[in-house]
Amino acid sequence: MQVITKESLLAAQREDLRRVMDMLSLREHHARTLLIHYRWDVEKLLAVLVEKGKADLFAEAGVSVVECEDTGSPLLSSSTAMCDICMEELPGDTMTKMACGHRFCNDCWTEHFVVKINEGQSRRIRCMAHKCNAICDEAVVRSLVGKKHPDLAEKFDRFLLESYIEDNRMVKWCPSTPHCGNAIRVEDDEFCEVECSCGLQFCFSCLSEAHSPCSCMMWELWTKKCRDESETVNWITVHTKPCPKCHKPVEKNGGCNLVSCICGQAFCWLCGGATGRDHTWSRIAGHSCGRYKEDREKKTERAKRDLYRYMHYHNRYKAHTDSFKLESKLKETILEKVSISEERESRLRDFSWVTNGLYRLFRSRRVLSYSYPFAFYMFGEELFKDEMTNDEREIKQHLFEDQQQQLEANVEKLSMFLEEPFDQYTDDKVMEIRMQVINLSVIIDTLCKKMYECIENDLL
Ligand SMILES: [Zn+2]
Ligand SMILES: [Zn+2]
Ligand SMILES: [Zn+2]
Ligand SMILES: [Zn+2]
Ligand SMILES: [Zn+2]
Ligand SMILES: [Zn+2]
Ligand SMILES: [Zn+2]
Known part of the structure; x- marks a missing residue:
């Protein structure tokens, strides 16, 4: 287990990105797309690589690597070109070509990036060209957005950074409130209890307080049970019965099955039915509730037992x-x-x-x-x-x-x-x-x- 602080988050992410970039000689945004797809599990990614090969690995994650020399570079300023989005003829140095080969004007690109970042889609901003699925180069996004909206470029970077935690199976934010800013990375077991450097011990799997030896499901049921009024309600159903006339709960006091409410109504404790007052120990005059009584009693017994x-x-x-x-x-x-x-x-x-x-x-x-x-x-x-x-x-x-x-x-x-x-x-x-x-x-x-x-x- 490892505590990742705000300060070490960038380094931790860099390390994983670097490994994948070096191994597959990829650019950063491709490595990131791959890693997000495999939830930042480098070992899993490598296993797929060994098992299925590079082409399948990329295809599964939707990465299309097109080798292209002049990626992200403006054309010579002397020439002009047409932007297919705004339909304007513009000087080449105000246009940018993405790795997929599609070229649009910087204003259109910027507009596109701004919309995507605001939609919270920093992790995979795709090319604007129709049916092109390529992920845009992060460096290009950063530089174009940064020129007009530096605050948004920062947001973009923060989103990318947070993806390392939010898309990562083995890393989670510490659930402390107020938030301590840390995240926890576990090694191989996601069903374990961890302790953040802020002192909070929690279940990595369900993020509630550490609850072993209860399983997460037991713990969830238990906290719900403790919270619910249902047990109290249960107590009332076990120990009282509603008066058939005024519906106030009436408690039984003593062994006799004829109970009477403060409103004056007498009723049978066993079935809850209104009766007269004339009764002996074993029966109420003019009233019989036979089999029904047994079921009722069983149910009551059962609820009582569960409650105890x-x-x-x-x-x-x-x-x-x-x-x-x-x-x-x-x-x-x-x-x-x-x-x-x-x-x-x-x-x-x-x-x-x-x-x-x-x-x-x-x-x-x-x-x-x-x-x-x-x-x-x-x-x-x-x-x-x-x-x-x-x-x-x-x-x-x-x-x-x-x-x-x-x-x-x-x-x-x-x-x-x-x-x-x-x-x-x-x-x-x-x-x-x-x-x-x-x-x-x-x-x-x-x-x-x-x-x-x-x-x-x-x-x-
Ligand atoms: Zn344009
Ligand atoms: Zn494209
Ligand atoms: Zn913490
Ligand atoms: Zn749990
Ligand atoms: Zn009553
Ligand atoms: Zn009596
Ligand atoms: Zn009865």
């Missing part, structure tokens, strides 16, 4: 996210304790175990919190219903929860030790905490690794 299940996972998820936030705030105080300790007259000098421990704590805390939505979907029915039998599901769930709980216990312990006021302790006691933190860091590393192994080998 979600709440179980959400509570854990939230507890860890909250701890994470608290610990991030604590970071300042803990680092403060380090500097106090370093000032002290003592034989202890090295406090890197504190920063290392904190780093482990933050990392494992994140993994833990995301492991709950992961489990919610992994062992739920929404995504993997038909992937395994109920028995398999149960075995896998136990396996995973074992890992999760071990990790959880050790993360809490680590958090506890790091919060100790070690700056006020004797050297011996600090040494003891140091040992604990170092040991726990190792255990947590192993447990995190084991949890991912469990996910990869046993669950998926």
